[in-house]
Amino acid sequence: xxxxxxxxxxxxxxxxxxxxxxxxxxxxxxxxxxxxxxxxxxxxxxxxxxxxxxxxxxxxxxxxxxxxxxxxxxxxxxxxxxxxxxxxxxxxxxxxxxxxxxxxxxxxxxxxxxxxxxxxxxxxxxxxxxxxxxxxxxxxxxxxxxxxxxxxxxxxxxxxxxxxxxxxxxxxxxxxxxxxxxxxxxxxxxxxxxxxxxxxxxxxxxxxxxxxxxxxxxxxxxxxxxxxxxxxxxxxxxxxxxxxxxxxxxxxxxxxxxxxxxxxxxxxx
Numbered sequence: 001x002x003x004x005x006x007x008x009x010x011x012x013x014x015x016x017x018x019x020x021x022x023x024x025x026x027x028x029x030x031x032x033x034x035x036x037x038x039x040x041x042x043x044x045x046x047x048x049x050x051x052x053x054x055x056x057x058x059x060x061x062x063x064x065x066x067x068x069x070x071x072x073x074x075x076x077x078x079x080x081x082x083x084x085x086x087x088x089x090x091x092x093x094x095x096x097x098x099x100x101x102x103x104x105x106x107x108x109x110x111x112x113x114x115x116x117x118x119x120x121x122x123x124x125x126x127x128x129x130x131x132x133x134x135x136x137x138x139x140x141x142x143x144x145x146x147x148x149x150x151x152x153x154x155x156x157x158x159x160x161x162x163x164x165x166x167x168x169x170x171x172x173x174x175x176x177x178x179x180x181x182x183x184x185x186x187x188x189x190x191x192x193x194x195x196x197x198x199x200x201x202x203x204x205x206x207x208x209x210x211x212x213x214x215x216x217x218x219x220x221x222x223x224x225x226x227x228x229x230x231x232x233x234x235x236x237x238x239x240x241x242x243x244x245x246x247x248x249x250x251x252x253x254x255x256x257x258x259x260x261x262x263x264x265x266x267x268x269x
Contacts, residue, residue, distance in 0.1 A: 011069065023152065028047040068094040092115070114137070115143070120172050131156075133160070165264075
């Protein structure tokens with residue numbers, strides 16, 4: 001990839017992306033990072049150019065991709081300064097939740113090529129999944145570049161309808177927290193059943209992560225994998241009678257995803 005990249009913000013997700021890019025043989029010379037809180041560590045670790053604010057960039061700086069990886073709350077103050085980079089050759093890629101494409105078009109100009117994406121935190125270990133949506137000014141080449149950048153930290157899918165990013169946020173964006181809660185509550189249930197806390201935590205973590213890897217490697221649907229563990233009249237069946245009851249996990253998860261979807265729409269305005 002011979003694109004010039006400008007990464008705005010290098011926290012956990014920005015750092016995960018940066019590490020993924022450099023691991024894909026993107027040259028450090030192709031990346032400039034704007035991170036006001038950097039203390040020199042980023043350059044030392046990644047060998048990329050780092051500045052604290054946009055004013056430090058040269059007038060000759062013309063990035064092909066501007067990646068916004070800052071918290072949504074600060075976007076309104078930050079994004080307008082980047083209108084100077086709007087040109088047909090430049091695409092703006094956002095990984096911030098709750099900021100719709102219209103927000104960027106408002107602050108950058110209606111002709112800016114914009115891609116809105118929703119990654120999740122397993123990107124930190126290269127096992128994330130990101131869903132993206134571009135506006136009418138995104139070209140096929142720009143879509144391909146954004147796909148490659150996002151794919152450096154996991155799988156990538158695209159949707160044409162931006163409204164679908166709200167349930168995407170609820171399922172995959174927030175989803176890791178649901179899984180971590182499962183580990184937490186499964187360990188607590190083990191302690192309640194008499195296990196020592198350390199062993200219960202170890203069992204819960206290994207069970208969830210191992211099952212996740214099995215699901216990742218298997219072509220079988222999740223329902224089939226569940227059925228493979230369940231013997232009629234056995235211990236698993238007894239537990240599933242509780243979890244799959246009318247008011248069980250399926251209903252609870254549906255209500256949780258619905259709540260997160262509604263909140264995502266509220267944040268998007």
